[in-house]
Amino acid sequence: MKIKFHHIIIALLLATTGCKKDNYDAPSATLSGHLIYQGEHVNVEYNQVPFQLYQPGFGKTGAINGTFDQDGAYSTLLFNGNYKFTIAANQGPFLWKELAGGKRDTLAITMSGSQTLDIEVTPFYMIRQATFTAAAGKVNTTFNIEKIITDSNAKDIESVSLFINKTQFVSGNSDNNIARTDLAGSAITSLNNISMNVTIPALVPTQNYVFARVGIKIAGVEDMIFTPVTKVTF
Amino acid sequence: MKKISFITIYAALLITVSCKKDSDFLDVPPKQVITAEVAFSDPNLVLSILGDLYNRQRDFSSLDGFTNEPGWRTFADFSEAFPSENGSYFLVQRTGWGYNEWAIWDYTYIRELNLFIQRATAATELTDADKNRFIAEGRFLRANYYFELVKRMGGVPLITEPLDYDFSGNVSVLQVPRAKESDIYDFIISEAEAIKGLLSVGLTDKSRATPGAVLAMEARAALYAGSIAKYGVTTPQVALSGGEVGIPSSMANGYYTKALAAAQAIITGTAGSYSLYRQLPDLSDNFANLFLDKNSSESIFVEDFKANGGKTHGFTTNDQPYSISDEGLDAGRLNPSLNLVEAFEKLDNTYAPLATNDAAGNPIFYTDQLDIFAGRDARLAGTVLLPNGLFKGKRTEVFAGYQLGNGTIITSGDATLPQDVPGLGRVQVVGKDGPVNGAEFRTQTGFYIRKYLDPTVGSGRRGRGSDINFIRYRYAEVLLNAAEAAFELGQPAVAAGYLNQVRSRAGLTVPLTVGDITFDRIVHERRVELVFEGHTLFDMKRWRLATVVWDGNQMTVADLVSNIGNARKRNTQPFGLWPYKYYNPGNINNGKWLFKEVKPSPVTGANRFQLGNYYSQISDDILSANPKIVRQPNQ
Numbered sequence: 001m002k003i004k005f006h007h008i009i010i011a012l013l014l015a016t017t018g019c020k021k022d023n024y025d026a027p028s029a030t031l032s033g034h035l036i037y038q039g040e041h042v043n044v045e046y047n048q049v050p051f052q053l054y055q056p057g058f059g060k061t062g063a064i065n066g067t068f069d070q071d072g073a074y075s076t077l078l079f080n081g082n083y084k085f086t087i088a089a090n091q092g093p094f095l096w097k098e099l100a101g102g103k104r105d106t107l108a109i110t111m112s113g114s115q116t117l118d119i120e121v122t123p124f125y126m127i128r129q130a131t132f133t134a135a136a137g138k139v140n141t142t143f144n145i146e147k148i149i150t151d152s153n154a155k156d157i158e159s160v161s162l163f164i165n166k167t168q169f170v171s172g173n174s175d176n177n178i179a180r181t182d183l184a185g186s187a188i189t190s191l192n193n194i195s196m197n198v199t200i201p202a203l204v205p206t207q208n209y210v211f212a213r214v215g216i217k218i219a220g221v222e223d224m225i226f227t228p229v230t231k232v233t234f
Numbered sequence: 235m236k237k238i239s240f241i242t243i244y245a246a247l248l249i250t251v252s253c254k255k256d257s258d259f260l261d262v263p264p265k266q267v268i269t270a271e272v273a274f275s276d277p278n279l280v281l282s283i284l285g286d287l288y289n290r291q292r293d294f295s296s297l298d299g300f301t302n303e304p305g306w307r308t309f310a311d312f313s314e315a316f317p318s319e320n321g322s323y324f325l326v327q328r329t330g331w332g333y334n335e336w337a338i339w340d341y342t343y344i345r346e347l348n349l350f351i352q353r354a355t356a357a358t359e360l361t362d363a364d365k366n367r368f369i370a371e372g373r374f375l376r377a378n379y380y381f382e383l384v385k386r387m388g389g390v391p392l393i394t395e396p397l398d399y400d401f402s403g404n405v406s407v408l409q410v411p412r413a414k415e416s417d418i419y420d421f422i423i424s425e426a427e428a429i430k431g432l433l434s435v436g437l438t439d440k441s442r443a444t445p446g447a448v449l450a451m452e453a454r455a456a457l458y459a460g461s462i463a464k465y466g467v468t469t470p471q472v473a474l475s476g477g478e479v480g481i482p483s484s485m486a487n488g489y490y491t492k493a494l495a496a497a498q499a500i501i502t503g504t505a506g507s508y509s510l511y512r513q514l515p516d517l518s519d520n521f522a523n524l525f526l527d528k529n530s531s532e533s534i535f536v537e538d539f540k541a542n543g544g545k546t547h548g549f550t551t552n553d554q555p556y557s558i559s560d561e562g563l564d565a566g567r568l569n570p571s572l573n574l575v576e577a578f579e580k581l582d583n584t585y586a587p588l589a590t591n592d593a594a595g596n597p598i599f600y601t602d603q604l605d606i607f608a609g610r611d612a613r614l615a616g617t618v619l620l621p622n623g624l625f626k627g628k629r630t631e632v633f634a635g636y637q638l639g640n641g642t643i644i645t646s647g648d649a650t651l652p653q654d655v656p657g658l659g660r661v662q663v664v665g666k667d668g669p670v671n672g673a674e675f676r677t678q679t680g681f682y683i684r685k686y687l688d689p690t691v692g693s694g695r696r697g698r699g700s701d702i703n704f705i706r707y708r709y710a711e712v713l714l715n716a717a718e719a720a721f722e723l724g725q726p727a728v729a730a731g732y733l734n735q736v737r738s739r740a741g742l743t744v745p746l747t748v749g750d751i752t753f754d755r756i757v758h759e760r761r762v763e764l765v766f767e768g769h770t771l772f773d774m775k776r777w778r779l780a781t782v783v784w785d786g787n788q789m790t791v792a793d794l795v796s797n798i799g800n801a802r803k804r805n806t807q808p809f810g811l812w813p814y815k816y817y818n819p820g821n822i823n824n825g826k827w828l829f830k831e832v833k834p835s836p837v838t839g840a841n842r843f844q845l846g847n848y849y850s851q852i853s854d855d856i857l858s859a860n861p862k863i864v865r866q867p868n869q
Binding site for chain 2: 063
């Protein structure tokens with residue numbers, strides 16, 4: 001078959017129209033920040049404390065879900081517009097303001113370009129001055145606990161745990177620790193100078209360091225609050 | 235002239251044909267659709283509609299599975315079993331469940347049930363007896379589906395009439411908010427009370443609604459509601475202020491009373507004659523047979539299957555022992571865990587781990603592999619196919635290797651790979667049926683499933699399949715429901731009476747006394763009697779024990795063998811019990827068996843049940859379509 005001039009025209013037309021770009025650009029504005037209390041990061045378990053972002057008046061009413069990192073960091077890519085940020089009930093080792101009728105308070109966020117926004121929360125407890133040292137096949141730690149919420153919302157310590165792991169993901173999740181010791185809340189007499197230790201098990205393949213952190217399990221709260229992850233070399 | 239007459243005739247013909255009315259020509263009744271009036275004029279047609287509705291019931295565990303979910307795998311979770319299939323190790327590798335796990339929301343089904351009830355009620359050409367039965371069946375299925383919804387989702391929109399859109403642009407009348415969790419349970423109970431009288435006690439078809447099935451559903455639902463009310467106080471976070479999730483503790487006694495009354499209505503025989511299955515002299519065989527016998531006096535409501543009749547399932551194909559398989563390499567997926575096996579108590583009503591080592595830590599040797607399991611609850615061998623157990627006249631061959639006098643273990647990756655054993659030459663060193671870490675379709679825990687495993691010739695073939703029934707409600711569960719309700723109402727003597735009936739059928743002839751009846755006993759009895767029947771998750775949820783037993787921590791062998799019988803015992807990872815053959819010529823124990831507790835190597839995760847798992851997520855699609863629906867707590 002002979003290729004005629006108008007065939008080429010049609011092919012060109014198809015090619016040009018077919019290459020039209022998608023209607024929407026991908027979201028490009030980054031919203032990021034940390035969970036903080038008085039300027040300090042609130043450390044939580046990786047991927048376990050979720051937050052929700054709603055964009056009212058646009059599309060479906062479902063939330064954009066995300067979770068906080070170990071050091072309380074979060075980041076999400078959004079379109080420019082107005083959002084509302086909230087954390088679901090009973091999530092996180094901190095108090096989140098509640099409105100009348102048990103509704104969760106929201107934080108209005110206007111996105112126009114990227115922004116950094118730290119989320120101020122009030123944790124039940126904070127762990128202070130934690131030090132980690134390795135000696136004789138053990139990781140030793142000493143730390144103080146500060147009880148932040150002391151009013152009617154105060155909650156007791158259920159237990160305190162020292163976790164170590166081969167990687168920098170350290171928590172009570174069975175994948176995220178190779179050894180742990182627990183200290184029952186009832187055994188804690190003073191909140192200052194608490195010391196704990198955990199035996200380092202055989203590491204395969206061998207490495208001369210572990211990552212350690214201490215977490216507090218608060219009675220009636222699912223998520224633990226932690227110290228920052230510390231690399232302990234031995 | 236001739237021409238004119240032709241034209242005239244032709245024109246006349248055209249006119250008469252074209253004068254046919256449009257409506258006559260266009261309104262042809264469709265041949266493939268039957269109108270509601272026609273369908274509801276003949277009981278056989280109604281039954282065929284009802285058959286479809288029966289088929290669409292939702293169970294938690296199902297022998298024939300669901301879309302993208304093979305039947306055997308619906309039994310495999312919660313550390314009660316290990317999945318021996320490469321594509322299913324995620325069950326033991328994940329560290330928890332997503333919030334959307336177990337969610338259902340089939341309002342299409344509810345609408346069709348509502349339509350069915352409406353049309354059956356309006357039918358004029360059915361006899362009153364037929365009509366009443368059909369309406370009662372529709373209402374039973376609807377109540378049973380609401381029960382399934384409330385177990386998984388908590389309070390849901392309660393819709394009892396088919397909703398129709400009037401094309402006005404306003405959909406708010408169709409947007410129904412969630413009812414209280416207690417309202418849904420109340421609805422189930424009141425429906426059961428209303429329809430039990432519409433069904434005749436003489437009905438014998440156990441795959442259709444009977445007064446017994448209705449009462450069994452009522453007893454279970456009332457018991458669930460009662461325990462959520464009572465034990466919900468331990469997890470105050472799992473509640474919504476509107477009552478969509480959570481039941482006030484003041485309602486507990488009322489529900490327990492209703493549960494006990496409904497269960498006792500079955501026990502006293504007013505709903506038809508049901509009894510514990512006692513047909514075979516061997517109590518283990520008897521227990522296994524209660525699931526195989528289609529005429530079992532114990533089953534109350536079943537999902538029926540028929541071989542060569544179009545409705546079969548692959549449970550036996552998927553789970554038969556590897557060396558006794560009807561279908562070559564297709565076998566052995568569902569392996570009960572040692573965690574479960576240890577839970578079966580000894581015949582003197584005490585709990586003890588299987589004795590693998592003596593007090594000094596030396597292995598105990600057994601002449602026969604089955605000896606280690608001797609003197610236990612007969613339901614153990616009836617539920618689990620033990621090593622060297624009998625199936626279809628053959629014994630399974632389960633051993634993990636040879637152990638020599640110096641402690642050396644000689645093993646290989648497959649039964650077909652022989653190894654040198656000093657003094658024996660090159661011999662087979664592992665059993666044809668396993669266990670080898672990571673060898674799929676063979677047991678990796680040392681155990682195979684026996685419950686529902688069909689010994690009929692050909693039942694393990696993919697083509698024929700098995701037609702063993704799935705029992706949704708059975709008499710032993712009714713007794714246990716009655717026992718639990720009586721215990722919670724402060725009547726331990728009544729509870730002991732019902733528990734002892736179930737236990738004596740299992741060979742536990744020393745009766746429990748009133749003082750023995752504790753909450754832990756009730757939890758334990760339900761576990762060993764009803765395991766692999768779809769109760770595990772819902773029982774743990776309603777007692778609010780799920781966050782305790784599935785706490786996300788790794789287990790050790792020391793954890794495994796301690797605190798047996800404690801309802802709060804951790805159960806996050808499935809273990810196995812591996813037999814080894816002892817080879818030490820000259821030693822008194824040469825040729826005997828020793829056992830080791832083993833965590834199969836694919837088990838890396840530990841089950842972690844979070845507060846947000848107590849009620850499954852309502853998806854954003856549903857929340858968007860109906861803004862009146864409140865989100866689940868913790869989500």
